Amino acid sequence: MRYLHDIGEYFIMLKDIFRRMTKPSVLKTLIFKEVDDLIINSMGIVIFISFFIGGVVTIQTALNLNNPLIPKSLIGFTARQSIILEFAPTFISIIMAGKVGSYITSSIGTMRVTEQIDALEVMGINSLNYLVLPKIVAMLLYPFVISIAMFVGIGGAYMAGVMGGFVASDQFLEGLQNDFIPFHLAYAFIKSFIFALILATVPSYHGYYMKGGALEVGQASTTSFVWTSVILIIANYILTQLLLS
Amino acid sequence: MIKVNDLHKSFSGEEILKGIDTEFIQGKTNLIIGQSGAGKTVFLKCLLGLILPTDGTIEYDGKAYSTLNKEQQRELRKKMGMVFQGSALFDSMSVAENVMFPLKMFTKQRKEQRMERVREVLDRVDLLKVDNKFPSEISGGMQKRVAIARAIVNKPQYLFCDEPNSGLDPKTAILIDNLIHEITKENNITTVINTHDMNSVLEIGENIVFLKDGRLEWQGDKSIIYKTDNESLTSFVYSSDLFQKVRKAQLQGL
Numbered sequence: 001m002r003y004l005h006d007i008g009e010y011f012i013m014l015k016d017i018f019r020r021m022t023k024p025s026v027l028k029t030l031i032f033k034e035v036d037d038l039i040i041n042s043m044g045i046v047i048f049i050s051f052f053i054g055g056v057v058t059i060q061t062a063l064n065l066n067n068p069l070i071p072k073s074l075i076g077f078t079a080r081q082s083i084i085l086e087f088a089p090t091f092i093s094i095i096m097a098g099k100v101g102s103y104i105t106s107s108i109g110t111m112r113v114t115e116q117i118d119a120l121e122v123m124g125i126n127s128l129n130y131l132v133l134p135k136i137v138a139m140l141l142y143p144f145v146i147s148i149a150m151f152v153g154i155g156g157a158y159m160a161g162v163m164g165g166f167v168a169s170d171q172f173l174e175g176l177q178n179d180f181i182p183f184h185l186a187y188a189f190i191k192s193f194i195f196a197l198i199l200a201t202v203p204s205y206h207g208y209y210m211k212g213g214a215l216e217v218g219q220a221s222t223t224s225f226v227w228t229s230v231i232l233i234i235a236n237y238i239l240t241q242l243l244l245s
Numbered sequence: 246m247i248k249v250n251d252l253h254k255s256f257s258g259e260e261i262l263k264g265i266d267t268e269f270i271q272g273k274t275n276l277i278i279g280q281s282g283a284g285k286t287v288f289l290k291c292l293l294g295l296i297l298p299t300d301g302t303i304e305y306d307g308k309a310y311s312t313l314n315k316e317q318q319r320e321l322r323k324k325m326g327m328v329f330q331g332s333a334l335f336d337s338m339s340v341a342e343n344v345m346f347p348l349k350m351f352t353k354q355r356k357e358q359r360m361e362r363v364r365e366v367l368d369r370v371d372l373l374k375v376d377n378k379f380p381s382e383i384s385g386g387m388q389k390r391v392a393i394a395r396a397i398v399n400k401p402q403y404l405f406c407d408e409p410n411s412g413l414d415p416k417t418a419i420l421i422d423n424l425i426h427e428i429t430k431e432n433n434i435t436t437v438i439n440t441h442d443m444n445s446v447l448e449i450g451e452n453i454v455f456l457k458d459g460r461l462e463w464q465g466d467k468s469i470i471y472k473t474d475n476e477s478l479t480s481f482v483y484s485s486d487l488f489q490k491v492r493k494a495q496l497q498g499l
Binding site: 020022023026110114115116118119121122123124125 | 293294295319322323325327329330331333334335336346347349350351405
C-alpha cells in the first residue's frame, strides 16, 4: 500500500510542478544555476568513467577474440555498439543517479528540514515549481552529456585497443564504421531524455516529501539512489523492448 | 485583525485543536503560549494556511480564508510575513539576496529600487554591515534579524513568528523581542508570536493566548497575567522560582 501511495504522490507532484509558474526572470537564473550544478559539474566524472569503460570494453573484447577467423575489426564494432547502446546512456545514468540524484535529494531535503520550503510556501510561491522545474529544464541537456560520454568512451576504446597492441588503428576504425545503424543513436538519445526526467524528478520527490532531521536527509539520499537506479533499469528494459525489438 | 472561530484540527483521528475561538488584534503583539504538545505549532500553521483546519474558520480582516479562491489565498499570503524558528534563510543566497527575495518574486521594482528597500530594512534591524555575507557566516541572533527583515520587506499586514528567540542568549532574545514589538507598532501590523519564553510573555505580551491540550485555556495581557488564578496558566508561567518571586513582587506592588 505504501508503494502505491508513493507512486500516486509522485505523479501528483509531477502535476503540481507545472501548477503556478515562478516569475520567468527568476526561473531563468535558477535554470542557469542548475545547468551549472547538474550538467557542467558532472562532466569531469562522466569523462573519466567513459574513457576507462571504453578502454575496458576494448581490452575484454580483444582478449576474448581468440579465433583467427574472426576479424580484429570486430573489436571496434563491439566497442561502438556497447558504448552507444548501453554504457553511455545506462551506465552513466546509474552513476548520475548517485552523483546528481544524491545532490538533488540532499539539497531539497535540507531545505525541507530547515523550513526553507515552508518559507517559500508561506510567501505564496509554488515551491515545487521553484525547486524542481529548473532541474527538469537543466536536465534536458543530459543527452549532450551522453553524447560526450559516447565520444570519450570510443576515444578510450581506441587508445586502449591501439596503444595496448590489441588491434591496428585502421582495423579499429573499420570496425567502428561497419554496419552503423543511425537509429541506434536515436535510441540512445531517446533513452537519455527519459532517463534525464527520471534523474530530475525521482530524487526531487524523495527530498521534497522527506520528514525528520539530518539523519533522515542521509537516509533519503540513499533511498533516492536505490529507487532512481531501479526505475532507470526498468525504464531501460521497457524502452529497449519498445524501440529495438 | 485575525478572528478564529471554533477551530478544529485532527490528524489520523486524533484531535489536536479542539475548538479554538479567539482574536489577534491589529497593532499589538499577540502571543500564543502553552506547553509542548498543546497544539501551538499546529495552530500557527493553520493561521498561515500551511495546514487546513478540519473544522472552523479563520478570518483575516473579515474575510474567511476557506471562502477565498486560490488566487485570493495567494494574494493574502503575500500580505503575510513569517519568521521561522530556525530562521529558514536560503543558504545559497547572501543576506541582502535573502531580504530581497520577496521583492524579486512579487514586485516589478527595478533592481535599484529593490536595493534601496533592502538597505532600509537591513538598517532597521541594524545589519547593513553584513549584507554580503551568507547565512552560515553570521550568528544565530543575526540570522533571526535577517529573517525579520525578510518578513517585513514587503510591508506585510500580518507577521507570524515561531519561537523567534529560541536558542538565543537572554540579551539577544530581549533585543529580538523588542525589535518585533517596535516593528509591530511602527507598521500597525497584526503580529502573532508562538513562544515558550516567559521573558517575552512578561515583556511584550499585549494579547496572550494560552493553549492547553488543544483548547484555549486563558486569554489576556501581561498586566493581568500576574493576577490570574488560572492554575494551569500560573503553573506554566511561574514554574521557576525566579518568576514566582517576580509575580509575588508584582502582586505586592513592588
